[in-house]
Amino acid sequence: MITHHPAPELLLDFATGAQPEALALMVATHVTMCPECAAHVAQLQAVGGLLLEQSDAAAVDDDLLQSVLARLDEPPIPTPVSATRPDAETLAIVPRPLRRYLHRDLHPDLGQSLADLPWRSVGWMFKEFRLPLARRSMMASLMRFRPGRAIPQHTHHGNEYTLVLAGGYQDAGQAFGRGDFAAKDSSETHQPMVDEDGECLCLVVLDAPLKLTGTIGRLINPLLRI
Secondary structure, rough: OOOOOOOHHHHHHHHHHOOOHHHHHHHHHHHOOHHHHHHHHHHHHHHHHHHHHHHOOOOOOOOHHHEEEHHOOOOOOOOOOOOOOOOOHHHHOOHHHHHHHHOOOOOOOOOOOOHHHOOEEOOEEEEEOOOOOOOOEEEEEEEEEEEOOOOOOOOEEOOEEEEEEEOOOOOOOOOEOOOOEEEEEEOOOOOOEEEEOOEEEEEEEEOOOOOEEEHHHHHHHHHOOO
């Protein structure tokens, strides 16, 4: 059961299309997994549509109208079709909005399945796959954490958003499992602990690097690329 959800303002920004690609991807993935938030977003979009219907129509320049009509006559851009399909594990774990970022069409090193991705080991802490985003204003990664491992204590230079795709972890006395969403900022220091019963796979979005704390953390920070 999903117990941790995006804040209402994040759902509103998503419903109105006001989020950058990485954060919109994360919220879309959570909404696909969470009927409660999906219903909330549908309500927000319905209200927005009603307000749009009731707003006064703006005059449209004739040249703009002709340009739009000409575009309608253009043939549609074909969607790339991959020769392979994700395996059963990937289909079960990775929600649809996230799967397109695993396509080989986006990068020659990609595969269709989690096992085929070019994972990068970040010390003893976790393995990471950086998603190929069109815009680099934020970073989005899949991260795999080993069972029973404590993530080094850290804070953030900006915001950190985490969505659990498989497994789970404990953080500040709270349990996070599949579908749960967490948001942290520079005012918080935390140290998640991965559950003992299996690997934890998360989608993580950062708008600024994280910062390890403590003596060892300060030594490691210059070596991190997250």
